[in-house]
Amino acid sequence: MSDYKIETKCVQSGYRPGNGEPRQIPIVQSTTFRYDTGEDMGKLFDLEASGYFYTRLQNPTNDCVAAKICDMEGGSAAMLTSSGQAASFYSVFNIASCGDHVVASSAIYGGTYNLFAVTMKRMGIEFTFVRPDCTDEELNAAFRTNTKAVFGETVSNPSLRVLDIERFAKAAHEHGVPLIVDNTFATPVNCRPIEWGADIVIHSTTKYMDGHGAGVGGCIVDSGKFDWTRYPDRFPGLCTPDESYHGVTYTERFGLGGAYITKATAQLMRDFGSIQSPQNAFLLNLGLESLHLRVKRHCENAQRIAEFLSGHEKIAWVKYAGLPGDEDHALAQKYLPGGVCGVVSFGVKGGREAASRLMAGLKLAAIETHVADARTCCLHPATTTHRQMNDEELAAAGVSPDLIRYSCGIESADDLIADLEQALAQV
Numbered sequence: 260m261s262d263y264k265i266e267t268k269c270v271q272s273g274y275r276p277g278n279g280e281p282r283q284i285p286i287v288q289s290t291t292f293r294y295d296t297g298e299d300m301g302k303l304f305d306l307e308a309s310g311y312f313y314t315r316l317q318n319p320t321n322d323c324v325a326a327k328i329c330d331m332e333g334g335s336a337a338m339l340t341s342s343g344q345a346a347s348f349y350s351v352f353n354i355a356s357c358g359d360h361v362v363a364s365s366a367i368y369g370g371t372y373n374l375f376a377v378t379m380k381r382m383g384i385e386f387t388f389v390r391p392d393c394t395d396e397e398l399n400a401a402f403r404t405n406t407k408a409v410f411g412e413t414v415s416n417p418s419l420r421v422l423d424i425e426r427f428a429k430a431a432h433e434h435g436v437p438l439i440v441d442n443t444f445a446t447p448v449n450c451r452p453i454e455w456g457a458d459i460v461i462h463s464t465t466k467y468m469d470g471h472g473a474g475v476g477g478c479i480v481d482s483g484k485f486d487w488t489r490y491p492d493r494f495p496g497l498c499t500p501d502e503s504y505h506g507v508t509y510t511e512r513f514g515l516g517g518a519y520i521t522k523a524t525a526q527l528m529r530d531f532g533s534i535q536s537p538q539n540a541f542l543l544n545l546g547l548e549s550l551h552l553r554v555k556r557h558c559e560n561a562q563r564i565a566e567f568l569s570g571h572e573k574i575a576w577v578k579y580a581g582l583p584g585d586e587d588h589a590l591a592q593k594y595l596p597g598g599v600c601g602v603v604s605f606g607v608k609g610g611r612e613a614a615s616r617l618m619a620g621l622k623l624a625a626i627e628t629h630v631a632d633a634r635t636c637c638l639h640p641a642t643t644t645h646r647q648m649n650d651e652e653l654a655a656a657g658v659s660p661d662l663i664r665y666s667c668g669i670e671s672a673d674d675l676i677a678d679l680e681q682a683l684a685q686v
């Protein structure tokens with residue numbers, strides 16, 4: 260990890276060209292890599308030498324970009340995945356199997372909720388969901404003897420709750436398990452969860468990191484700080500020989516800094532193959548270079564729009580932790596002093612009907628299943644991303660039926676406000 264500030268890391272980390280080498284990260288558009296002898300390649304298969312042999316497991320372009328995000332988050336090792344969903348799945352499945360249990364915040368992305376509560380449940384992993392503002396007693400009561408991890412989002416999509424990372428990390432560590440934090444909405448520009456005790460950080464790089472709606476992708480960063488070897492019985496996959504990989508014991512061979520990511524690459528990427536394409540990794544890196552500039556502007560626009568909406572007579576409520584009256588304002592001041600995110604949620608008076616009239620009237624904000632894009636967009640989760648949830652589950656996830664998720668782009672805030680004004684006049 261370098262000591263540079265986040266702005267410098269966004270631009271420079273992960274790739275340092277040698278004399279006469281390309282200034283920009285080369286796109287290594289190759290599925291495979293050539294070796295002089297079978298023995299050379301055998302060492303790679305045995306994880307005895309590091310190098311590339313097949314892009315389903317690792318690719319040099321991806322590794323440069325993963326190394327940049329790793330440095331930005333202050334981690335010890337990182338990997339790219341084909342999507343944020345793959346990152347969420349791998350991050351948990353790397354340490355939890357059939358018969359295990361995970362504690363998760365109920366305020367998480369709808370796709371993650373479905374992955375956990377439906378698909379991973381079918382794989383035999385049980386999840387207990389706790390409200391992000393639950394009491395310490397409720398949080399501690401959620402743990403079981405077979406609990407393997409705690410999961411939450413720094414700023415939840417779309418409910419925009421702020422996770423008390425220190426409190427959740429403390430509870431996780433008291434029960435001998437790591438805290439996994441999805442830092443997609445905050446980005447390492449606004450918050451670096453590892454500094455607050457999180458052990459593993461994941462991203463949907465599809466959002467602010469790419470930032471231009473160009474490529475779906477994900478990333479997993481390990482802090483290298485969680486000591487798996489203190490609990491060898493709880494994490495046998497990391498602390499005992501992997502028979503599917505020539506008997507390697509990941510914690511012994513790769514240390515605490517490398518064990519988790521090497522296992523996820525050697526086992527999960529090998530078997531599930533959710534690799535990011537090197538082309539997408541290249542595009543992602545272009546996004547990362549300007550992330551610090553864009554996030555600042557996204558947040559400034561969101562703050563102004565949240566203030567405008569909260570003073571408007573046709574608006575029922577506004578959820579943005581940057582507003583002084585917000586239930587999460589104190590947490591935002593602690594964890595996100597430089598800005599929360601560019602997404603604002605609000606309800607229009609008149610509920611579902613009024614919400615769809617407002618959305619139809621907007622000219623600059625496009626209706627999209629997307630957020631965190633340079634272009635402003637909006638969505639009505641109850642009828643789209645969260646439609647698999649019943650009203651009770653919606654309420655637990657902090658999504659009311661009238662909620663509109665408005666993702667501020669980097670256009671002029673004046674123009675966005677004028678657009679909202681004219682659309683509200685039609686409601």
Ligand SMILES: *Cc1c(COP(=O)(O)O)cnc(C)c1O
Nearest residue numbers: 342343344368416443463465476
């Ligand atoms: C979008 C999103 C995901 C899923 O990422 P994909 O790249 O769409 O697979 C996960 N977590 C959060 C917070 C998200 O916003």
